Amino acid sequence: MAIQSRAGNMAPPEVYASLLVFLLMSHIPKINPQTPDDTKKLLTKLFTTDAYNKAVRPIDDQTKAISVSIDFSLTGIIEFDSQKERLTTSGYLTITWNDSYLQWDPSNYNRTSAIFIPQDNVWKPDIALQNGVSEFKGVGSSDLLVYAQNDGSVIWSPYAILQSTCKVDITYFPFDIQTCSLKFTSWSYTKYQVQLIEGNKGIVLDEYDESSIWIVVGSSVDTLQELVDATVVFSMKLKRKPLFILLNITVPIIMLSVLSVCVFILPAESSEKASFSVTVFLALAVFLTIVTSTLPQNSDKVSILSVYMVIMEGFNTLTVMLTLFQLRLNFRDVDADPVPSWLIKLQTVVERIRTRRWKKIQPAAYTQDGVLISGPGNTDIRDDRTVEITNLKVLPPKDTDAESSVTWKEISVAVQRSLPINAISQNLLKVWGKNDIVVS
Known part of the structure; x- marks a missing residue:
């Protein structure tokens, strides 16, 4: 039956739309918000009516192992004491498992599908750091909560400051790369009661605050299956900043x-x-x-x-x-202590080797008085009996037969010239830009 106005005309379309919305809203069931009473009712059912006992492994078949998944999120490297081989890190674990005794129908509790429960009130694996250096204790604290869902899934995320051992390889210090591991195990249970498995992400670095000394260049995660205890090992490669x-x-x-x-x-x-x-x-x-x-x-x-x-x-x-x-x-006195003959022979050998080396650089011939009789360049005989040829000063050969004229100072110079390191020191003079090379 069409709706007509008082003038006998048809009603406008807006009227029909308003009536349709009214009819639909009248058939929608009333939604009540979740209240604290719903959560209390659920907790009473789980821990009082069902008598939940945290000492019992939450699995129907007690001969089977509970599968526990572990992820590790690294938030920072606090200290790496390479002398004591100790690594201090901060982070939190994400531990998940299925609890058969924490299941309920959400429709019975005003669609309550998840609740937070104090961790000390439910069963949880006693996970601890196996290679820790401080006092042994499990991860987590009584102030933390676990997140339980209606299908029995439980998520536990304990935060911890971890001090672990790390064997240091210092061969290439300060360009060294260290590999450190965090070994988590269920201390009381074996792998036949609790089976620890690696998560899908391994070491998560989304919240990592980079250290001023170390760079995380890689990470891995592995599950040790050959041991009696269930163990998950998180490994990270740390590269030192060498500046x-x-x-x-x-x-x-x-x-x-x-x-x-x-x-x-x-x-x-x-x-x-x-x-x-x-x-x-x-x-x-x-x-x-x-x-x-x-x-x-x-x-x-x-x-x-x-x-x-x-x-x-x-x-x-x-x-x-x-x-x-x-x-x-x-500084020995030649008059009080004459130079032995074997030292004179050493000085003679050194002078001969040195003279041959300089002749290759500037071939020349001398008279017995030290006068240059052959060789290119201008010559100038000075009072110190040196001959200047271009920019090269060459000491004329000494009379090796005059042993009595050899002094302790000349022996000292010969000892220094006989050292291979003396050539390096002479080359340093060239590097420093000395134009005139004086061989003394």
């Missing part, structure tokens, strides 16, 4: 290594020659102490940097001994 070590330790050590060679540049008459070599030795000893205090005290792995510093310390020890020996020879 701090390079600027404060490595670069100064290299500089000291260069300075240890420069001691042969100083003449024997210098009063600072001995103190300079000793100072470099002590400086390297200080840096060796700093590096040793940073690295773990073990003999399984040795740092290449430590080996290099020990070698440099041995080299500087030899340098100090040679310097003191050279100074001892330089």
Whole structure:
């Protein structure tokens, strides 16, 4: 029957739409919001009526194992004490399992499909860090809650500060990469009662706050099935940021290594020659102490940097001994203590080798008085009996037969020239831009 107005005309379409909405709303059932009474009723049913007991494994067939899935979310690396081989991290676990005794019909409790329950009121696996270094205790605390759903699924997310052992490989310090593991196990149950399995994500880094010393370059997760206890191992690869070590330790050590060679540049008459070599030795000893205090005290792995510093310390020890020996020879009195013949022969051999080497650079011939009779370039014989050829100063050959004229100072110079390290010190003079090379 059509609706007509008082004038006999048909009603407008808006009237029909309003009537349709009214009829539909009248047939929609009334929805009541969930109240605290619904949750209380559900908890009473679970823990009083059904007499839930947290000491009983929540599975109908007690001969089977409960499958427990574990994920680990890393939030930060607090400290990595490489000397004590201890890693301190922060994060939380996401542990899920199915509890057959925490199931209900949501329609009976005003569509309550999930509730939060204190963790101490329900059964949960006694998961603990197996390779921890602090006191042994399970993860979680009494203040935490578990999230239970009507189908029996339980989600537990305990947060923890974890201190674990980590074997350190310091071979390539400070460019080392360390692999550390977190081993979680169900301490009381075996894998026949509780089977721990790895989650779908492994180590989650979504909330990770990057460390100023270490970079997480990789991670993995594995389940150890060959053991009696159920164990899940989370592994992470940590790469050290080397900038701090390079600027404060490595670069100064290299500089000291260069300075240890420069001691042969100083003449024997210098009063600072001995103190300079000793100072470099002590400086390297200080840096060796700093590096040793940073690295773990073990003999399984040795740092290449430590080996290099020990070698440099041995080299500087030899340098100090040679310097003191050279100074001892330089200041001896030839009148009171004549030069032995075997040292004169050593000085003669060194001079001959040196003369041959300079002849290859500037071939020349001399008279017995040291006058240049052949060879290119302008010559100028000076009072010190040196001959200048272009920019090269060459000392005329000495009369090797005059043994009585050899002094202890010449022996000291010959000892220094016989050292291979003397060539390096002479090359340093060239690097520093010295135009006139004086062979003395």
